[in-house]
Amino acid sequence: MAASSSSVAGLVFTVRRKTPELVTPAKPTPREYKLLSDIDDQEGLRFHIPGIYFYRKDESTSMEAAGGDRDPVKVIREAIAKTLVWYYPFAGRLRELESGAAGRKLMVDCTGEGVLFVEADADVTLDQFGDALQPPFPCLDKLLYDVPGSNGLLDCPLLLIQVTRLRCGGFIVALRNNHTVCDVAGIVQFMKAVGEIARGADSISVQPVWQRELxxxxxxxxxxxxxxxxxxxxxxTKGTIIPPLQDDHDMAHRSFFFGHKQVSALRKFVNPPHLQHKCSTFDVLTACLWRCRTIALQPNPEDEVRIMCIVNARGKFNPPLPVGYYGNAIAYPVAITTAGELCRNPLGYAVELVRKAKSDVTEEYMRSVADLMVIKGRPHFTVARTFLVSDLTRAGLRDVDFGWGKAVYAGPTHRGVGSTFYIPFTNKEGESGIVVPLKLPGPAMDRFMIQLETMLDSQPTYNIAKTSFGSTVSQGLSEPVYAHLNC
Structure with missing residues (x-):
């Protein structure tokens, strides 16, 4: 077993892993080619996306009745093999058709070669990770081993899963999947199926649907x-949104908790008041973060700024996409304004922009995107001056249960400087809410925290937006309402 050391906020531990192996379907599967959709194979999805699940040891009598202290590595490995009989494309490899009218078209060669699996042990307990399991996870390179040669687009495993036993009897499941094959809803569907088989089911409750031609x-x-x-x-335009940085040490990583109290405080800033009852938590939170982040970064007022919201479009079709469809069914609608307009106007201005962007996504919109991919050669979505937000609160990530109960944490492993996730979270007081991880240059993070805290602690007067660029926007408390430094 290979050994390596890692630290999390001063925590040092060793991870020992066995040689990576390929887990193949438990029974013979069809050898065929399956085309991806024209939503799947766009440039912005041609990468491997990581995720991570933390589990405690199950002390319940039901586990004892099921055979006592089962080995999560063995249980999950066997369940993956059985689940791949239904999800056999995951065991295949991507190929790219020769360029032509459709250009750079991807397909899955269902070879049955299998998915990568890594067995590992760590001499650390789950409690040693602390009360708040939130990204980023500095130990990710130990908990999700980047097997050499495995993270390419073509002729590489489409899925890598590492199961790491912890000293306390808990364990961590970290994975990495090729985004062109499925979105978050799709990978959660697969992992829930693995969980059903791991808990002893003979079949899965939701049958996978390919039908990428849709x-x-x-x-x-x-x-x-x-x-x-x-x-x-x-x-x-003049200046840049985020100045060049020497390395990641120049960046601040923090996670912010938004419970009912915090969301209600922000909602009061939505003006006109009638809009407060029409907008969702996502709308309010996204508008607020976009605005506070822009003020913190101090761009020129004339600079264009964008908010991009990832939208699950499964229900936008008539009829809806079939239950069990696990391909990418997401859109990236964007709202555009200038930094000056965003920060001078009341929060309701940003809320309306967010709501409009989301409402743009219809069945016709999705078909137009697919057509654009073919016409323009499958371009990447624009990231310049863009803040991308993905809402995972309804994705069901924590519901993945391998027989040890729901995950303590389930979700992304990290976030970039231009993006964030909304992650369902229960704090140590038992309050349910949303955790939002952010990454910004250090001075900008300080300004962001002051601006956000001012809104959380103040009563709205609807002139809070009258800020000036190039200076500290407000004076407030020196600590956030709920923030964790995860570095």
Whole structure:
């Protein structure tokens, strides 16, 4: 077993892992080619996306009745093999068709070669990770081993799973999947199926549906909607949103908890008041974070700024996409304004922009995106001057149960400087809410915390937006209402 050391906020431990292996389907599966959809194979999804699940030792009598202290590595490995009989494309490899009318079209060669699996042990307990399990996880390179040669797009395993036993009897499941094959809803569907088999089921409750032709381009393709998320060029104005940094040490990593109290405080700033009852928690929180973040970064007022909301479009179709569809069914609608307009206007201005962007996503919008992919050669969505938000509160990540109960934490392993996730979370007081991890340059993070805290601790007067760029926007408390430094 290979051994390596890692530390989390001063915590040092050793992870010993066995040689990575390929887990193949437990029974013979069809050898065939399966085309991806034209939503699947866009440039912005051609990467491997990581996730992580933490589990405690199950002390219940039901586990004793099921055989006592079972080995999570053995249970999960066997369950994966059985589940791959239904989800056999995961055991295949991606190929790219020769360029032509559809250009760079991806398909899965269902070879049955298997998914990568790593067995590991760590001499650390779950409690030693602390009360708040939140990204980033500095130990990720030990808990999710980057097997050499495994993270490419073509002819590489589509899924890598590492199960690490902990000294306390708990364990960690870390995974990495090729995003072109499925979105978050799709990978959660697969992992829940693995959990059902691990708990002793003979079959899975939701049968997987491929049918990627449902999101393929029309013939002939016809772009009928405006898609600013795929703009070819975002003009650079004076200055930059985030200045060049020497390395990650220049960045501050913090996670913020928003419970009912915090969301209610922010909602009071939504003006006009009637909008307060029309907007969702996502709308309010996204508008607030976008605005506070922009003020903190101190761009020029004329600079264009964008908010991009990932939208699950499964229910936008008539009829809806089939239950069990595990391909990418997401859109990246974007709202655009200037930094000056965003920060001078009341919060309701940003709320309306967020709501409008989300409402743009319809069945026709999705078909227009698929057509755009074919016409424009599968471009990457625009990231310049963009803040990307993904809501995972309804994804069901924590419901993945291998027989040890629900996960203590389930979700992303990290976030970038231009993106964040909304992660369901229960704090140590037992209050349910949302954790939002952020990464910003150190001075900008300080300004962000002051601006956010001012809103959380103040009564709205609807002139709070009258801030000036290039200076500290407000004076407030020196500590956030609920923030964790995860570095």
């Amino acid at each position: 999101l393929s381009a029309r013939d002939p393709p016809n772009v009928t909607c405006t898609h600013h998320e795929y703009d070819d060029l975002v003009l650079d």
